[in-house]
Amino acid sequence: MQQSAEENVEWHRQKLLRLIADWSSDQRSFKTASWRKTMMWIFLVSDTFIFSCFLISYMTVRMSTAVEWPHPSEIFALEIGGQKIPLILIAIMTFDLITSSGTMALAVNYAYDKKRKPAAILLVATALIGAAFVGMQAFEWSKLIHEGVRPWSNPFGAPQFGSCFFMITGFHGFHVSMGVIALLVIARNVWRGDYDVGRQTSYSHRTGDYEIVEVMGLYWHFVDLVWVFIFAFFYLW
Structure with a gap:
């Protein structure tokens, strides 16, 4: 009986030691994490909640309205050569953003290899x-x-369509526009070698630090991922 009690105490002691070790490991990981990358992840998580609220509100409005919702293949059709082609512009826009994810990933890879010019x-290609x-979205x-x-109105059906569409796509377009500006600024700094010499005017003044390119990549991939959900909810549903 006494041995069983001692084994029980030892088991709890070992469990407590493992918890302390896990906590210490997490603390060390947090302390070594870059503040820029940490802040970007916090921003992306908060932005995820905002876009989620928008899309959930859109679903709620669409399912609760008694008026027929506009059909995507009709309202988003583009007339080419006298024929209306459904969703052709949206398909090009989606391909455009997917391509930009590839160029952004390559830019991050070259930046960590310190190949400044490629x-x-x-980065400039991604920005373009x-x-x-953004130009195609403005045309749409x-x-x-x-x-x-x-x-506040819509001749094709439910009047709520306009407010939902302009709010969500406009908010996403704003993110893309800000990303384009940031990409051009970072591309200029990379081309000049600011992250090699550690100039104070750059996002980073530590010599040889190209992490800002990866942080920008996180933001850009997030913007692309959000578009996939907008594409599914607005143009395919």
């Missing part, structure tokens, strides 16, 4: 692809506005 060129996406907005779609 990294800078790929992102700018093309102007087309719908010309056809009478407004945040």
